[in-house]
């Protein structure tokens with residue numbers, strides 16, 4: 001029986017392995033990092049992801065990790081704030097735990113995990129799921145970088161996004177009293193304080209105020225440059241199935257990247273196991289992701305206007321939330 005090779009053990013790669021193994025096709029995952037690690041991510045898990053976690057067979061274990069429950073969304077534009085209740089409960093779980101949970105499930109089903117670089121070109125026509133994350137070099141100049149850390153202290157059930165010129169910082173709870181602090185900012189703004197993120201955060205007054213009762217519990221992590229997708233291109237070859245961020249990277253303010261990764265990973269693993277041509281699989285992904293990509297591009301453009309806070313007040317929060325994610329019908 002043919003084996004599926006998977007590059008990357010993030011949510012997309014593990015979901016692909018679980019889907020292939022569930023169709024009784026062996027899967028081998030190549031992961032270049034030597035072990036579990038923290039990743040730059042807001043760690044906000046959108047309610048639509050719950051069905052995918054259940055389908056991947058990890059829902060009970062997910063709940064056993066005691067993810068934070070997130071029920072309200074707050075958007076801050078300077079001193080203007082927009083708040084609404086989420087249509088359903090969302091969750092906060094560190095990527096250290098989530099990635100570990102999904103990979104353990106894949107291994108339990110029989111996935112072979114090889115620690116080291118995998119190669120994108122497939123040998124002897126073996127299907128390859130490329131789930132190796134973002135790989136979008138950005139031209140020097142106006143580049144955007146991401147950063148993240150964990151704080152400890154009192155938590156609440158809000159996900160908050162503090163917008164400032166060219167970027168934003170998100171604050172929301174994760175498991176065990178952790179508060180995730182994660183954001184994006186233009187290189188110039190970060191360079192102005194020597195990439196010292198405590199200093200950068202302290203300069204964003206409303207964020208500094210929000211974090212005052214908390215204490216930083218780990219080193220800052222940074223990634224970048226980041227380039228967002230607004231369309232999905234064709235696959236490199238008929239046996240290559242790109243999934244997750246390797247397929248397309250949505251602006252993180254949507255909080256839907258993990259959902260997209262698990263969903264497209266699951267679809268890629270299943271398509272590769274059934275030898276469905278990757279063009280067909282990619283066309284299906286394009287159909288699912290077109291709307292959220294378009295909405296996030298429009299919102300990102302709106303964020304450049306000074307009056308965005310007043311504009312946001314006119315748009316129902318639930319609509320804003322739904323427009324940036326794959327519809328439930330597809331999950």
Ligand SMILES: Cc1cc2nc3c(=O)[nH]c(=O)nc-3n(C[C@H](O)[C@H](O)[C@H](O)COP(=O)(O)OP(=O)(O)OC[C@H]3O[C@@H](n4cnc5c(N)ncnc54)[C@H](O)[C@@H]3O)c2cc1C
Pocket residue numbers: 007008009010011012013030031032033039040041042043044045046116117118119131132133134146147182183184223226243244245246252255256257258259261
């Ligand atoms: C600042 C920021 C904040 C975010 N916040 C959120 C959020 O709150 N909620 C949300 O849903 N999404 C968020 N996202 C998006 C989310 O992190 C991604 O969409 C998600 O991680 C994609 O998963 P993935 O499996 O595609 O890629 P990854 O999680 O990046 O996993 C890819 C894996 O592949 C491995 N790898 C790479 N190359 C190779 C190779 N050649 N061979 C073998 N292994 C390889 C890497 O080591 C890595 O483990 C955020 C992203 C950023 C940058």
